[in-house]
Amino acid sequence: MSDSGDLSMKTDDVLRVELEVFKQEHRDLDNAIHALVDRGTGDQLTIQRFKKQKLRLKDIISRIEDRLTPDIIA
Template structure:
């Protein structure tokens, strides 16, 4: 992996983690409210899962391949 690629992945990871954290906060606030929008909650939870998967995939790209 080139240095540019590594830096781009690290930057993208940081952005995805911020969005994931923000979604987590929004989900908690929405679910604690009196008027719960279940459809919105479901969409937000689905997006949060997609972000989690993307974060895991990018983190695995940062691990160097070892020749056996």
């Protein structure tokens, strides 16, 4: 999983593609966590690591969405 890097240096098109990739990785981690918990096959350390990765992705997703969403002053 790569980091989003410096958002100011990337075009909106690149950010949109990265956003979709990060969202898919977030969904995949969520599914993996649920599968490990439901089956009882995951140890707590693995589940905790997946949850941390998920939070990191959520932060990256939020930063990209903020960058792509124009500021509208009402």
